[in-house]
Amino acid sequence: MPARTGEQFLKGLADGREIWVGNEKVSDVTDHPAFAGAARGLAGTFDLQYEHADDCLMPDPETGEKINVSHMIPRSKADLMQRHKGLQRAAEYTVGVMGRTPDYMNVTYAGFAGRPDEWGANGNERGAENLVNYQKFLRRNDISLTHTIIQPTVDKAEGDAPKPGNTVSLRKVGESEHGIIVRGARILATLAPFADELAVYPGAPLLPGTDDYALAFCIPMNTPGLKFICRDSCAGSLNSFDHPLSSRFDEQDAFVIFDDVEVPWDRVHINCNMDVYNQVMWTGWFPNIMQQTMIRAQTKLEFAWGLATRMAESINSVQPGTAQMLGEIWTFAELARSAVQAAEDNAHDHGNGVWFPQGAPLVALRASLPYWFPRVNEIIRLVGSHNLLAAPTAAQFADPKLRPLIEEFMHGAGDVSAETRARIFRLAWDFSGSALASRNEQYERFYLASGARNQQLAHRLGERARADRLVDRFMTEPYSDADISGGAAKKSKKVGQAA
Incomplete structure (x- = not known):
């Protein structure tokens, strides 16, 4: 399907996801006072695609349907400049207040899909193929995607990476006929109430012996076992005069709990492959x-x-x-x-x-x-x-x-x-x-x-070649007689005596 409108985006949010704010389980984020303003605000970014189609849309390279330019896999400097125009339109719409408009994850996965050689290293060819296929699904359905990539903080003295046996961090706990079973938590899913799907991918390298934590995948927000615990709302009201930004741009943040969640095989991009997990984020x-x-x-x-x-x-x-x-x-x-x-x-x-x-x-x-x-x-x-x-x-x-x-x-x-x-x-x-x-x-x-x-x-x-060259000039100069004898100081003293 081609790029969605704001109305189509809002309809897609009614999917039975488990969103909690305060002590309330929210059944409809488009109508709840904590979320309704931002839902409408984000819908505006989808309508923007058609209001500025020349900047924001491009043909899908395989189907020819119009997709958001943020899904582009850039193949030249000209491609990057074309993408810049669309990204700037989205930024201007929210005046930069929303950090996780969907173009953020669109660009991320376009970059991933452009480097299947990196994702497919060390025996992860199937995961790389799944990722490339997912990016096609993402762009062709104009999905609003969020992510959760950081390990929860329990004891800072233990470090940021989970150690073997950690039962809080997200990990694989088993397999089924249809996929892998994961359990644990991740933070911080910004945009969670307004996303269609959730991505997990590497946020920081893992320690040896923690292969079960080396996971990457994408699943729908309404997947059974997924629970999103939101922070307090910053939405002042729907009154755009009194609250011109918070009435429409509170993108929310959520703690994510995976309560024995099944991830289908075709949605798994890294399955306990430590080598790929620890390397794939450090290049492009x-x-x-x-x-x-x-x-x-x-x-x-x-x-x-x-x-x-x-x-x-x-x-x-x-x-x-x-x-x-x-x-x-x-x-x-x-x-x-x-x-x-x-x-x-x-x-x-x-x-x-x-x-x-x-x-x-x-x-x-x-x-x-x-x-x-x-x-x-x-x-x-x-x-x-x-x-x-x-x-x-x-x-x-x-x-x-x-x-x-x-x-x-x-x-x-x-x-x-x-x-x-x-x-x-x-x-x-x-x-x-x-x-x-x-x-x-x-x-x-x-x-x-x-x-x-x-x-x-x-x-x-930092590239040190020039900096080292500038410093080395003073490190390799030969000593002179004046350096050894202190001639300059002696000369100054004689001038003073003559005076």
């Missing part, structure tokens, strides 16, 4: 997926700069300190844009004829964002000051007695009306200070690992 995955996630991040930073600037203008804040902070956000946005462009301009064949962006600029950006985004929120709150807490609601504007007073006393500088000022500051608060803002800041700090881990990774991955 990160430069491929980071095109999507860094376009999203750059869009979010540019939105933040525009929002903070509009906020300052609405109250005529022209102090040098304000301009400096606004320039700081612009610097983050421009460095992000430049990094993405450099990575795309230097794209190359990563093997098997698949083209991904250059990794180094994206690694540097990945290591910087966990520090930039909290600072952006701080700047917006500093520029906004008390004004962020003095923005009337839609109901207050609608009150015939209150509105004249609000318009008299709560307008902005110059010709900025009270309603315009309120919209600006409510948007700024929802972005930087609300429950959604707090969740998103935590997300940005950790969703691609912490800043500290990424800086360590950047150091290990």
Whole structure:
């Protein structure tokens, strides 16, 4: 089938999945107050495909039906630039607030399917074939896919990887005629209430002797035994005036429990193959997926700069300190844009004829964002000051007695009306200070690992040839007589004596 509409996406969510929020098992995520706004918001990304078809859609290479460009397996730099347009459209729709729009996993699995040679190594040919077939299913049915790849934290002193005998982490516990049986838990399935299917694949290398934990597969959200325990909702309400972002973009996060879940054989991509599990994510995955996630991040930073600037203008804040902070956000946005462009301009064949962006600029950006985004929120709150807490609601504007007073006393500088000022500051608060803002800041700090881990990774991955050459120049110079005798110091002393 061709790319879906928003209405088709929403209908697909009524599948009997087991979603819990608070003490409530939710029967319909499209109607529940914790989820309805985000369900409609995400539906907009599906409608977007048709509103901007030239950027967002492409023909399936085998069937010719229109599919989202994020499913593309790039074979050239031109392909990456075409994909960039579609990814940017999705990022602009959510202004980067939703980190797990379906294009994230679409790009991930297109990258996986482009390298079946890696997934099929060490005797995993059947798993690789299943993965390639799954990617065709994913793109042809326009599936909304989420993932859960991190091992649950029980005792940090034990390390992040499960040790043999761990009964909490997801593992294979048996086989049936139809597939493998898995039990345990994984975190953190962002977008879980709004996904059609769930993916499990490597998040970090495993320890020797833990082959049963080396799994990769994809299954429907309503698979028997799957249970999703959601965090508290950050959806303020469905009121887009009062909560312009949290009313539509709370993508949710869920702890996933696999209670003896059967995974069909044709959905298994790694079946206790430690060699493949520990290697497959260390080559093309990160430069491929980071095109999507860094376009999203750059869009979010540019939105933040525009929002903070509009906020300052609405109250005529022209102090040098304000301009400096606004320039700081612009610097983050421009460095992000430049990094993405450099990575795309230097794209190359990563093997098997698949083209991904250059990794180094994206690694540097990945290591910087966990520090930039909290600072952006701080700047917006500093520029906004008390004004962020003095923005009337839609109901207050609608009150015939209150509105004249609000318009008299709560307008902005110059010709900025009270309603315009309120919209600006409510948007700024929802972005930087609300429950959604707090969740998103935590997300940005950790969703691609912490800043500290990424800086360590950047150091290990850095190309040292030129840096070493610059240093070696000073390591190989021969000693001179002056170096040995301290001639320069003696000469200085003689000059002083003559004076």
